[in-house]
Amino acid sequence: MPVDFAALKALHAAAGDRHILDLFSRDPDRATEFSARADGLLFDYSKTNIDAQSREALLGLLDTAGVAEKREAMFSGEKINDTEGRAVLHTALRNLDGGPVTVGGKDVMPGVRDTLARMEAFADRLRRGEATGVSGAPFEDVVNIGIGGSDLGPVMAYEALKPYVDGPRCHFVSNVDGAHVHDVLAGLDPRTTLVIVASKTFTTIETMTNAKTARAWLVETLGEAGVARHFAALSTAGDKTAEFGIAPDLVFGFEDWVGGRYSVWGPIGLSLMLAIGPRTFTDFLRGGQAMDRHFRTAPWAENLPALLALVGIWHNQICGHATRAVLPYEQRLLRLPAYLQQLEMESNGKRVAMDGTDLPFDSGPVVWGEPGTNGQHAFYQLIHQGTRVVPCEFMVGKYGHEPDLAHQHELLVANCLAQSEALMRGRSLVEATEIMETKGFSGAELERQARHRVFPGNRPSTVLAYEKLTPFVLGQIVALYEHRVFVEGVILGINSYDQWGVELGKELALALHPVLAGTADGAGKDGSTLQLVDYLKT
């Protein structure tokens, strides 16, 4: 049944400009009552304007939208991506000791386990120095060439898990801008470099172009014979990887039921596995699996993915806040905001419902962010005093990985909690006036100066706290956000698993390329495009 936000909007309107602090005064247990835990994670959403009544109504959306049935449909391999006729089974990639999962009557788990075992065997051999390049020298560097989901997952996780890296160094090339591949290859020795071409379709123009450039770079030193030993491929398109010259034993395949932005758990995670080793990679999978279990079994009121989704719906569709900031107080999560941009915006940035009718409300929000504390010295000004409200999602760990620098970690945590507190508390005109009086201001100038120093406060934020950013915890966090996207998508009644919105630009770029190269004319193009072609063609 389609959801109706009218009741929630009425509750929001009735709350008026009620202050979040008043909710705490009224309910001394608010912090615990508006928090939930899962396998060591703590999600605190008490510093939002959601009260018991609005939470009840939000939870009601899950039943109206049939989230529980759709959740089981996803986990059991039904083709819920119905504009592409595909199942959505990234969860099978981390179903390490679970039961069979069938698609079209066939259990996919033997294939998943087989590919994982091949990846592990290769990773072990490479890390022991047994799988070598043509010169016999061990691989020291790995270059993952991919874009979108074939880049963001591995690069995000590699950066996040740097303390666990004890294998080859990984480098990531994604942009079709030749500067990217040039700069990465410039520092590398082809004799000790493994190039991984990561592309689900093996047709993505950026990836195939960069792969050809890397191939030419390698062949220049090692000859054609080097390709079979120095290139691996991660793809669903086995025929195309063979055409490229990649040896079949270095092709790690997967099925179309793994969406690009959900693919880090399988072969697309090979670079990560090479860097941290198969055992540690398994910990990452186990974290994802733990979150799957939590998502499937925890009651909705304690279910982290559901709660994150409902908080998201409340802020975006009900309160009308069009963006949300993801602010990890964890330097190594520096690529997480970019990863979540693809995960959330490519999944839930849709304008029609499943049945093709116009969506009667806004779809997913604009997601953006940076690690704290850097963001504090950049854009937090707008978050605190701008005219628009930006719901903030903070993340922070109890421990860092640098015991010698524990004092810095304390400062980091203090900053995170202080920002969340400051957003809620604000600073009133009275308080600001008092401060400016002590600085010697008076009269009209006192008021003018004080007004610049007012923080409206009452701005919502959530905190996701964890013990330490281990591979397991990273797995939990990534799966948490995946399932949050799923729940929001189901409530909105959209297909979170296609991405038709990326197609038009790709088609037009292909058509413009020959115009820029001077081998086709620009007939039918608009004046602006023609003017820019004229300026930019070489």
Ligand SMILES: O=P(O)(O)OC[C@H]1O[C@H](O)[C@H](O)[C@@H](O)[C@@H]1O
């Ligand atoms: O892995 P590939 O097939 O090369 O696709 C790479 C990326 O490009 C596409 O345009 C999609 O927008 C992404 O969802 C995908 O992750």
